Every structure is written in structure tokens, then in C-alpha cells.
Amino acid sequence: MSDPRSPGARTAASHSASGQSESAHSGSAQSESMQAAPSDAAPDKTYRPAEIEAKHYARWEQSGAFRAGRNSGQPYTIVIPPPNVTGSLHMGHALNNTLQDILIRYHRMKGRDTLWQPGTDHAGIATQMVVERQLAAEGIGLARGETAGGKAKLLSRDEFVARVWKWKEESGGTITRQLRRLGASVDWSRERFTMDEGLSAAVLKVFVDLYRQGLIYKDKRLVNWDPKFHTAISDLEVEPREVKGNLWHIKYPIDGSSDEFIVVATTRPETMLGDTAVAVHPDDERWKRYVGKSAILPLVGRKIPIVADEYSDPEKGTGAVKITPGHDFNDFEVGRRHNLEALNIFTPNAHLNDTVPEPYRGLDRFEARKRIVADLEAQGLLVKTEPHVHIVPHGDRSGVPIEPYLTEQWYVNARKLAEPAIEAVEQGRTVFVPEQWTKTYFHWMRNIEPWCVSRQLWWGHQIPAWYGPDRKVFVAMNEAEARKEAREHYGKDVELARDADVLDTWFSSALWAFSTLGWPEQTPELKRYYPTDVLVTGFDIIFFWVARMMMMSLHFMKDVPFRTVYIHALVRDAKGQKMSKSKGNVMDPLELIDKFGADALRFTLTALAVPGRDIKLAEGRVEGYRNFATKLWNAARYAQMNACVVPADFSLRDVELTQKVNGWIVGELRSAALAFEEALAAFRFNDAAGVLYQFVWGTFCDWYLEFTKPILQGTDAAAKAETRAVTAWALRESLKLLHPIMPFVTSELWERQGFEEGGREGMLMLAEWPDAKAWPADPAAAAELNWIVEVVSQIRTLRSETNVPHAARLAASYKDASPAARDRFQRYADIIRTLARLDSLAPADTVAKGAVQLVVPEATLVLPLAGIIDPAAERARLQKEIKKLEGDVAGIDRRLANPDFIAKADPEVVEENRERRADVEAARSRLVTALGRLEALR
């Protein structure tokens, strides 16, 4: 459910749960003592999101930082997929809005003038359905058509609409409150609603213009009729469902013969009352002889023709098919070809009407089915009943089988509007990401059918059409205009009756990209922010919304509504099942926010947002990313406890970093920042999150902060000062990079670290995005530190594998070291000793008895483990290691021995293999030496 109004979106969080959590939340934020604690005291070890999130959101919003037009930068615009005004936040919203917020926050920090346009949708059927249900519980019905029956009180149209508005005012704020909880930095000052005054005006103008251009017209044909809501629905609102039914074989007596029958097979015997023909295939030998004759319709006695039509499939059923043009789309076409009458045998709620024989009148279509089958059987006309599984179209909202129903409705000529919309994507003016959706879009657009836009409902935009006494239609912006036209037409004033129907909800959302910017007025905002940059939405509404926005926008704005459409996946449960209330597997984003914090939920959804693949969400993942927030929190504590600050005059350009560890972390952060930006540019949100996770935890915390410990505890004042500055700097820049994904914790730490008071930076959300390309990369530092990481890791592995007690501090030495390695051992002695828990580290030429030799790149380490380790275990370790390297060498040798490889492979690849072979062989040979030494000591 990527969008609120998607067909399967009725799985939302409950109102009460979120309501409770919000009050609990604001309460705790007020009472927390932490807020009052002096900022220089060591903060709590654990990050507690609930205590700070509300505070930050209020601050952001009050500061005006969300507003568009704050600066004169290049505009960057996203329109929110408007959620149902009375809905509440579900996981699809959480994903959808997190991704949009990341893009917006990132571009805002990059200096773009960002507009994230918020708003809500009136959600016609869905909302009317909810309110009708509420009313029904009070014994109140609506004074329209057949719904009236049996209700104590009936509301007029005006009363009902007023009631919906009242409900909208009461519960319309839920979803916007919840978007705040998530951290969405939308421009609330521009919030719109699809039924507010401006947008309603846009809807009217679009309808009138399209009508005048001949692109909206009225037509009488079969529609998908929803007998529960008594309204037409569009093809898209029809949901095929597999149903176990029967195939009934029925004998229709041949007219003029006492013992001949034509046998038809049907899944819907009740519609036979509306049959006006039987069709057989022209080549079907079984029935050919009856073509041109008539059958007597059982139970009715009507004479109906037997016609030849290729629609009839000899393979299916009996090969003879009953034709009911009034209640079947195919039969309608057959009827048209053979000039058959389309009999309407149903009332709007699918009860049999007065065109059928007396005994069946008033029966519901399912009762009628039973009754008719029974009557046929009694008359000996039922040949057999076969169980039959088939697909039956259902209303996606009502859940009842839809009825093909002959009515007059308003249609949009979608085929015409689709032409420029197809062309725009063909030309790449709008691009789908992932690209695979382009195909889906084309397929649908190229086979598009007329869009039925009228709905027999009360909640929505009433169609601006008025009828004169002779049913002549006047389409106009308002009643006065319609009267004027009518007067001109009739030459006098006449009574006009307004069309009672409203428009499909998606009609107004199709205009969203420009109507929210003020269209049809030529506002400065429309000029500045249209077309929008990106639309972020779920694949389930490509047809409902994306395609229709393309059509309407291109028609009225002569330009695409958005340059990129990023299509994200569905959020499923941990087992990959669609979340649904009936399955009870719905995860409530608000509950997860309460439990782990909005940042943790946001990071989780981002890290799982692989393009083109559904998200399987398990609570454990959220917990894991909550832990990540805590890790960051503690890294900041470390910086604070070690008095790390960025000096006012600190600049990477002017300062020569004397400590390689500092040069290294700058280079690592540089790579991470660049990789992050690259990932985001390609909408690879998962990669963007992964890069930062790996940097912060795997590089900055696991290694860099550990490297700083010996320096900060040492005596070299200059080294200490530089390291403090770089630590604070790296933390500061990391907070900027993380902010789009985790706005709350980064903002809190930003303040706690005093980056805000630094004066130059101000609020983190408005801080300048780092220009990582300008930071120095230091390949020499990278090579050195990578070597240190390798050496330390190897010592740790050896200690662990040979069960050296954790507390044991070893006096290590090194031999066979290259000049570079010797230099590094000396310069990094402190760091290696601290991280590998060594007592000392010195050069040595000899190896003491029982010492273990550890082969590292460019050197051999000697560790005095006599008496600590088991020689047999050590031998096994060496042998295992040697065997692995031998395997590696053999593999590379095989490749290098292949003349084709040398001749055809990229020379760089060949060289890489040669180098690797040399390295592996050197290591292997030193291991063999070490093993020999061990054997010699036995």
C-alpha cells in the first residue's frame, strides 16, 4: 500500500492507537529532566527518541524552515501523494513519505529552494462509505433511490454532505499529525485539500474545458455497476476475484419442435431472464442446423433468435452461449452485431425488476439464481450442474460482485489524452525509476479505454452540467452561466436541473501537480515550481494516478507534471505477506515510532528500499537501526567527553594534517559522502543508507575512534589538538550526511555538540551540505591505515582462535619486515599495542622457543605464546592457513597458465592476478617457514 487511496489500502493504523501514543509522547517530552540538564554534562548512555522528537519538529516548523521560497536557489519540487483526509498513517505512507523527506531535506541542504507540497484527498467512495456506515449505525439512511428502504430517518443531499464535512473537520487532522511524527518537512503553509475552493474551481474548469473540446462526453453503454453503493465505477476499481461457482447446462426448447433443445451453459442462470438470443459458432456442427431458428426462453416463454457469431467458442461450455446484452460486456457486443435488444432486468441494487415474470420480481440476484435453477430442474430443463471455478469482478471498495449495467455516464476520451502522455515518456521528458515500469505504463496507456468519471454519490465534486426540460445538457462553470446558455438555446428562461452525480475522486487528484500551485490562476508559484522534479509513489497507483496526472497535466500545462517518477515497492510483513487487517499482520508505524523512534523506522525503510523489490519488514530490523542511532549517540558522547570541538578557524584546506589517522578518516568520510550522493542521485536509497551505516559504525566508531584513544591519552599536545578537531569535524559532517534519513537524532546531537552555537551553521536542517569533493583524499594514509587494520585484525584473530586469555598482554616483536612495514610498526606502535592488547612491540631477529609466528603483509609477527597455546593447535592453524593459500595460488596459476587468458583478458586484470599471486605466495612461504620452525622445536 504505497498510497493511501490504493485499492488495498484499508489496512491503516487505528486512530486510537496513534492518538494515545501522541498524548503519551507530548507528556513525556515535557516532564523529562534531561531537557533541563546542563549541556556539558555527559549525556545518558542511551538515546531516548521519544523525549526529543516532538521538540525538534515543533522547532523546525515554527522556524519557517519548511517553507518554499526561503531562498533564491533553483527550485526543487515534490507534490505529496495526497492521503485520504480521514485516513491514518500506515506503513506504505511511512515509506513513501520518508523517501520524499530524504530527497527534500537533502536538496534543501544543497541550497535548492524546496517545495514539498502537502495536502489531502477527499476520497469520494471511501469517505462516503465510512460516513454512510456511521449513519446506518444510528439508523439513518440517505434519501436517494433504493438506499432509502427501511431506515428511520433519511438525510437529504445537503444534510449528508454537511455531515461528511463535519466528520472531515473532526478527524481530518489525524494523518497530518502523524506525518509530523514521522518528521516530514512539508510546507504546511501551503496545505491543500482536493475539495477546497481553489481546487474545486480547477476541477470545474477542467471539466468544462474538456467538454467544450469534445474530450468529455455522455454515453449510454454498459458500465461496471456497484450494486452496494449504487454507482458506476471505473475499470480500475474492479477487482477480479476467484470464485467457486457452478456451470449450469440448460435446455432451451427449439421453437416449433416438441423434442429438440439447444443446450447452453452459464455461470449466471439468473440473467437468462434478460436473454435476447442464443449464439453458436458458425462452424459448430453440433448446433449449425438451428441457426436462423428460434428458441423458447424457459420460464419466460419469449421467442429468441439463434444466431451465428464467432464470439461463441466451441471449446467452452456446450458451444452454445446465451446472449444477455443488458448484463454482459461481450453479449452487449454480440447484441450490437445482431441488432438485439439490451434488456435491463435489474434495479440499481441488483434485484430483479418488473421486466421479468411476476414470480421473480423483487428477488435479489442470488436468491433469483437459486429459484431459477430450482424451477428449471422442476421442469426438467436442467441438464447438469458442474462445479466451476471462475473469475468474478468485484467492487474494490464494496467487495460485492459488480453488475454490468446499462446507464448513461460521463466519459473522458482517455485515448486522445494519452497520446501526448505516451510521447512524453517515449521522449524521456518523464522518466520512470526503476525503468521497468515504463513498459507497464506504455502497455496500459496504449490500450486505454474511455474513463468513466461520473459517480452516483453525494460526496465529491458535483458535475457542472444542467439539463433543460428536454434533457438537453448545458455544461458551464456555474448555474448562472448555464442559465444564460439555456436562455439563448430555448429563447426563454426554463427550469434547469443540475446533474446529480459527482466526479471520480481521481479526477481531482489527476490535477494535483498544477491545481495545488494555484492553476487556473497564473500564480508565481505555478511558474516557479512547475513542473515538479520527482513524484514518489507506489506501483499500485500508476494507472489510477500517475498516468492520469500525465494526461491532464500535459493537456492543460503543455508540460510534464514531473521529470522523474520513482516507483517504490510495497511494504509487506516479515514473511512477505501483504499486510491486512483480516490477517492481523498489520504493523503500525506509530507503534514502531513509539518503541524505537521515528529515525529508526525511517532508517529501516530507507535501508530496505531496494528499487523494484518489495520490502519485508521485521521488527528486528527496526530495533537494529535503533541500535545504530544509539551507536551514533555514544560516538558523540565520546567526542564530548574528550572535549572535541571544531576550532573556529578549522579548515581542511589550510591545515596540514600531521596525523595519518586524521588524514585517513577525512578520506574515508569523503568517499562515503560521495557514494551517498551518487546513490541518492540514482534513487538507490538502500545504498545511500548502507554507505552511511558502514561508515559510521564500521569505520568511524570501530576504527577511527579507537585510533584516537592512544593519541588523546598521550602527551603530544599538537597531535591531540588536531585529533580533537578532526573527531569533532568528522562527527559534524556525519550528522549532516545522516540528517536527511535521521533528522531527529542528528538535530539533537547537533545542538548538544554545540555545532549550532558555532554561529556559522545554525540549525542542522538548514546547514550547508558538505562539499566532499573539496576534501583531500590521502591515498598514502589509506594504504597505511588499511595495513594497520589488517595487522590488528590478524593478531586479534590469532588470540581468539588460540584461546589466549583476554587479559594477557603480550610482548610482541616483528621480523622480516619491509622498510615500509618497519616504519609503520614504529609510528603506529601505540595504536597497534592498544588495539591488539600487546605489552610491547619491538624489532627482533630471533624467535624464542615456543613463540608463534604470525604472517602479516610485509612482515612476520612473533608472539610469545609458549605455555599459553597448544602446539598441536598451532600446527593445525598453520596447516589450515597454508592449505587455503595453496588453493588460492593453484587457482591463480591455472588462470595464468591459460594462453587465452593472457591473450584476451584485460591487461590490468592479468597484472592484478600476477601481483596477487606474488603476495599470496610470499605469505604462504613465510607460513611454511613458521611451520618448519614449530616442527623443529618439538
Add this chain to the structure above:
RNA sequence: GGGCACUUAGCUCAGCGGUAGAGCACCGCUUUCACACGGCGGGGGUCGCAGGUUCAAACCCUGCAGUGCCCACCA
């Protein structure tokens, strides 16, 4: 019936032509002064199956099997 995805470690998934990766789970060790929501180390995979292309395939092509989704006229 047509189309689109997916199938890689116990689980969830990255990788999409040049030494098989992550997170979680699991197993050791570890409660030393950023963090036990932690630290250190480890085990674990013939990358669905069968062919083909290539010096080289988890990655490209073909076929098959399984799973999911979308579209399609309810005999």
C-alpha cells in the same frame, strides 16, 4: 490467456562479467574509563535446475521448475 519480477549463508536481502557479501540469528571470548541497544573473534553458501556464450558466469543468452504480482470478456 498475455506480461513483469523473483529464486545467493538458518532468516531477510545486497552484489549483476574478473578473489562469494551485509544485517539479523548462531557459536566462543568479553561486563577496561563512548556504547552490553556494546566490543573482539568465528562457523556457515556446489549463488533454483539444465544447456549455451566467454580467456573468465551468481552476474549475459536459452530452456525448465517453483514463487509472487499486474493485465485480460463471469459460458
